[in-house]
Amino acid sequence: MESELSEELQFHFERQVEVFIEQGCPPDEARRRARLLFGGLEQVKEECRDARGISFLDTLWQDLPYAARLLAKTPGFAATAVLSMAVGVGSSTLASWLLGQAAFRSLPVKAPEQLVAFRSPGPHLGFCSGAGGSDSTCFSYAMYRDLRDRNTVFSGVLARSGLPANLTFRQRTERVSLELVSWNYFELLGVEPAVGRLFSPGDDGKPDALRVAVLSHEYWARRFAGDPAVVGQRIVLNSLQVTIAGVSARGLHSLIPGRSPDVLVPIEIEETLLPVYPMLSSRAYSAMNIVGRLKPGIARQRAQAELAPVYQQLIEEEARAVPASWPDRERFLSRRLELIPARRGIEPDVDGMLVSLSAIAACVLIAACANLAGLCLARAAARQKEIAIRAALGAGRGRIARQLLAEFLLPAVAGGLLGLLIALGVAGAVPGILFDQQRARTLSSAPDPGVLLLILAVPVLTAILFGAAPALLPALGRPLRALNTGNIAQLGLGQASFRKALVAAQVTLSVGLMFGAFSFSRNLLKERMWRQGPGKENAIAFTIDAGASGYYSPQAARLFQRLEQRLSTMPGARGVGFWAGGMSRFEVEGRRLETPEENASFWFQVSPGWFGAAGCSVVEGRDFGPEREWPPRAVVVNETLKRRLFAGHSPVGKRVRLYGLNRWAEVVGVVREEGSPDFFSRLPSVYYPYSGATTVVYYVRTDRPPEHLLSAVKGLVEREARGAPSYDLKTIDAQYAEGSRSQRVMTAVLCAFGLLTMALAVVGVYGVTAYVVTRRTPEIGVRMALGATAGGVLSMVMKEVGWMIASGAVAGVLLTTIGCGLLFPAGGGPEWGKEYPALAAGTIVVAAAAALAGFLAALRAARIEPTTALRGE
């Protein structure tokens, strides 16, 4: 560009010289005259450049070093700006990455847009197992087979379910996550084997076909170190010997997003896998998710319409087997089959936590951009005279704007790159911190190009919108207009209101984040404080699934008792007990219980040692004693149930019955759980003697820090319970930690980012107030000369500060309220009645901090000497 211009002008110059020489001038003279004629070469070049409208980037290239030098003069501000941008961009990048994966990534299978998931909301016959997905996507195996065989619209229909199991390999047993899949699973999805072979439809019906398993790629890499020699090895799943047929290729985890199974087995294996609970053949056991691949050219709606009569017929057939008195019969018959697109899996992977984290990251980014914009405006304000002079000397508006833009872009880009680098560095570890293990594994893939664009676009666009625009707009118009009217003092007053608006926005964001921080912190503290009660900390819990390993009920009972005895003699153990159970519907004699709150409670079968270990004391009536009968004759309830169901009157003597049983049990006592795990006492519970469950949870109270006893317990269980490993072996504290993981993460994030945003707002308030004071120094001087006190001046300045903070705080309260309403529609999140204190606290803290900063800046106003003020400018 430059050299071409020079060359062109040089050519012209040479020709002119030639003309002069032709006319008889000596060469030197010719050159001199030509040079005179030419005028200022540089000026011509400059005008040409202007006429040409030189590209944006070229000027930027000149402006950047200048901007850099300016920034270097104020390292404090520069550091703040760069760091806050880094945090903003970094966290936004991570949030975009995670959200992008969860929201946009298609399943890594063949033609995912052809896949549809079956969905049918409504009541179920019998059990609906949590195999994955919600109740409405669970079907019985029989229903799957019927739909598979009676349709004309699918090129294939597969089913899947999930199950935990005990896996033994070379004497070591561990708990794994199984995925039960139909024979056509791999073929229909187009999944290839990494080594060995996978299931195929041809295996169906073959004699030994059931005794095979396929390892997931992730499990193979983790447990078998990616050794290809695993093919053909034998493993024991529960008590069943199977052979490893192969390993599936990397990519697909499960059709349920967030699930990362370890081993895949054919569905039919379930009956042999769980000898104690064979449920596959029953229509009353819905544990399958169904996914179909539409034939090419068939639309989803058409397939749904074609399947509707088939499904209707099947439902009616099923309903015939149910007694006419079933209350949900009508609703069951009105179930409809929906086909929902399943390109991303059976259910969406985006949950409230991801969305919240993204919102928080966005807030921080906006705050950082606003901060930077404010700083740039401050600079521009400080250099008004210089800008005005430049404008007078002929610098175009565009030129000035470009230079200011460079000053904004330099720290923005520097901070952004820094943030990006940090984000890339920690990206591997982040899913593990935020989510549980299985989900973390599914979220760790490298971003594909589409997601990458989103990742980069989001922070960049936000930065431009919230940073560059405010930085430029006010700085543009004023200098020139003011110069035209000759009113220098007018320069920059518009900037002040813009900056105030920016700071108010930062205050708004801070209020929102600090509210979140207070709210979550309060909840977390409540949990902690509650758990500091007596006996709650020193305990270990673990689960043992003996049924899976082939222990039938009497054997399991003997095993558990033996185990309990051995554990109680372990040094350090103060009490041992075990329990099993869950939520059940039940009846109370003589009462009609309508609502789910009333007619469902927790029924726990507990070992004799359990009350002692858990620290329960009988406060009314008696314990149920050593009787052991099923159905139980005597039960004990806790105080929560007494409160809920009997309004505080004594329930002793009343009779209750589990739904479906034919014998009533009498309530013989009421217990209070003082030392038991949290959830026991919060829920209305009925306790009855242990009656043969094969999966129980042990509770071991210790008289010393429980961490020391973990390995001893584990070893003892392994010795005593052959093939039935303990799992989820943790101290009680650790169990809570796991359960409250997402809460702790959110609290940490909110506190950190809330404080950061608040700090940015505080800095902003200080800067703007100081600026306003400087601007109005002459006016203040006059006022003081005319008799205004320091206090009066102070209050005048504070009024401006007050407006800024107040408007920001009010907007913050409003937006937070609306935002929470949107993010957590009724029932999903914090109850509003309890959250007002947190909102107030957040607002007050932010407002106070900002006011303090403003006050400190305003003090400068009070210290103004009238004479100096009036003299200077």
Place this chain on the structure above:
Amino acid sequence: MSDRRLDLPQGTLDLLILKTVALGPLHGWAIAQRIQQLSRDALQIQQGSLYPALHRLERRGWVKSKWGASENNRRARYYELTPAGGKRLAAEEVGWERLVAAVSEVLGTV
């Protein structure tokens, strides 16, 4: 060499340049010479005005430039009229004639 210079308003210079290159591509020096020739030396375009004008015209898309060899085998940048430039030229000529006619009316020409 007489130093008479008529001050040309910007638009007029554009018009002259467009007219000059309408007949074929010329480099900057030749354009200046041609204008001087055709105006019988009344108009001497200075480099300081010529080149910015050429660049401006190029940016507006009315001329386009190309590097080529000049008469004495030096590299020079040639400018030629584009179709859009042709339209502009026609419009400007009409405008100019109208302006001249109007001014003449006012002045009561001979």
